Amino acid sequence: MATEIKAKLTFPGGVHPPEYKEITEDCAIEVMPAPRQLAVLLGQHIGAICKPMVARRDKVRAGQVVGDSDAFVSAPLHSPVSGTVKEIALQSHPVLGRAPAVLIETDIQAEAGKQPCPDRFNKDFDERQYSCEKICESARRGGLAGMGGAGFPTRVKIEPNPRLPKHLLIINGCECEPFITCDYRLMLEWTWQVLAGIRLAARAAQIEQIKIGIEDNKPRAIHAMQQAVDQSGQRGRIEVVPVRTKYPQGGERQLIRSLLGKNVPSGGIPPMIGLCVLNVATCAALAEAVVCDAPLTHRVVTVTGNAIVRPGNYYVPIGAAVADLIDFCGGLTERAAKVVLGGPMMGFAIADLSTPITKTSGALTFLSQEMITRAKYDRRVTPCIRCGRCLTVCPENLNPTKIAHAVKKNRLDLADQYYMSACIECGCCSYICPANIELTGYIKTGKILQARTKKKMPE
Ligand code: SF4
Ligand code: SF4
Incomplete structure (x- = not known):
């Protein structure tokens, strides 16, 4: 058991909502089999929406590109399974309402689901065997986009830009949103893969110094990452920094403020002050894209709340419907009143259970009315009392x-x-x-x- 850590580094403002991480924090990552049908939304990242690269009745392989764009700020989309394209049709989208998607029927032999590959990584990993160009190209070809937030294409983030040179890589392991534990489990279970991705990102971006920020309510993750950094001989270059548990500590701008006391200009981006910020899940995906040549087709999703029978952390094909996850997790309890894609603070309440999981969907939260009221996510509105x-x-x-x-x-x-x-x-x-x-x-x-x-x- 890791000892308690009390961090001082923080940012101004913020709140302390109840954490509810205990629901899933001890649930090991479990592979979800592929459902009968997947809907790969053509807009899952910041930047240009992809055009479909397949047509109705086309056969597709697992990992095949099904959507792409020529735009610089964009990322291709891949089929998570082998199967047949049923149609290109409008599908429920968590932000846009409805958006075009490639609907794929899964082949029977592909239903077992893809196995992750964290065993490919260990303390002897050496990122220097991969060139900067190869890493950037793998990030682009693998369709990587930030998996902890808005989904900014990773290649654009890590590629060196002479006009905006970067000197520090910040890794966001905060996961400050209540309920969510997918990044926590990645740091605990896929530690070497996460660390390999961090080192690859730093090599691509030509950055020497790295700070990994983790909230102090995750002492086991802090310990696991610190141990991996030490065993791989990276101490001095990579620093694991505990930061105080407070929401929204995982906001990119807030984490920078906590770690460095610096502000990113309003409306600006971290490279303007020489920084590159990546989330731990994105680093794990980068390692898989570069070393295993595997595109981003699956991600770990926390299924949580008090209104789902079997909460946990699941390795899910991107494009699986919320309804498929509910089935896989044993169904909803009678008390279910609200389904949120994401956590209760920044997530989106959804009514359509056919809404698919995207590259940025870190969690699905199922809440009962009792918890919604108790946790103050929903109460009667009264006039402003100007309390400030x-x-x-x-x-x-x-x-x-x-x-x-x-x-x-x-x-x-x-x-x-x-x-x-x-x-x-x-x-x-x-x-x-x-x-x-x-x-x-x-x-x-x-x-x-x-x-x-x-x-x-x-x-
Ligand atoms: S939602 Fe916007 S306005 Fe409200 S506290 Fe957060 S940053 Fe400020
Ligand atoms: S000033 Fe008004 S709007 Fe702001 S917190 Fe107080 S009551 Fe709410």
Whole structure:
């Protein structure tokens, strides 16, 4: 048992919601068999949406490209199974409502599911056998996109850019959102694979120094990563840094603030201050793409909450429907009242159980009404009492109530003046509001309306 760790490093603002990690933190990663049908959404990352590269009735192999784009900021999509393309059709999308997807019927012999390959990695791994170009190319060909957040294509992140040289690689192992434990299990169980991916990313980005930030409520993960760093002779170059447990510590900007005391300019990105930030799941996927030549077709998803029969951490084919995961996990309990893709703070409540898992889906949370009320995710709304708590907790130093009010009045110009675009949609303001005003909901709506006005998002 790892000893308790008390970290000091933190950021201003934030909240401490109940963690509920105990539901799945001791559940080892389990392979989910491939369902009869998968829906690979053509838009799963930031950047250009892919075009289908297959047609109805085409036979596809596991790992074959089924969607791609010529755009620089994009990532191809691959079939997780061998099977037959049933059709290209609109499918429920967690953010866009509906979006085109490649529907694939799985071959009978492919139903057992893909096995992960963490045993391919150990302390003797040497990233120097792979060139920078090979690593970047594998990230691009493997369709890698950030698996802990918005899904920014990994190749674009790690490729050296002479205009924005990077000097520090930050690895995000915080997983601050309540309930979710998929990254925690990766650090515990696939430690060598995660470390190999970190070293490959640093080599590709030509960065010497690396910091791995992990919240201090995960002493076993801190210990596992530290031990791996020591045994592979990387101490000095790679530093495992415990940070204080507080939501949203795993926000890229918040982690940078905690580790370095620096701010990324508002509306800017970490390379502007010489940093590259990657999540641990993305590093594990990078190692598999480079060493095993395997594209990103599966990911670990935490299935959790008090309204699912068999919660756990599952290795799931991308494109599996929420309903397939529910079946695999023994079904819902009678008390199920809400299904959230992601965690309760930043996730999206979904009504359509055919919604597929994407590269960025780290969790599915099934909540009973009792837990929704107890954990303060849903209560009766009353008028604002001007207490100012939403301002105090905002980690981006915004005035959430003013932005929300501007959106409510359809004054997007005013919301812009209050820096609506700087909101990271963490949900702290809604969580803390004693009047239970859905401030984040208003701000998210305002951002969607703004993007539609600027034609950055489909109607
Ligand atoms: S305004 Fe945005 S960044 Fe600030 S607390 Fe609310 S959701 Fe988080
Ligand atoms: S926390 Fe809620 S009640 Fe308090 S000022 Fe903000 S919106 Fe108003």
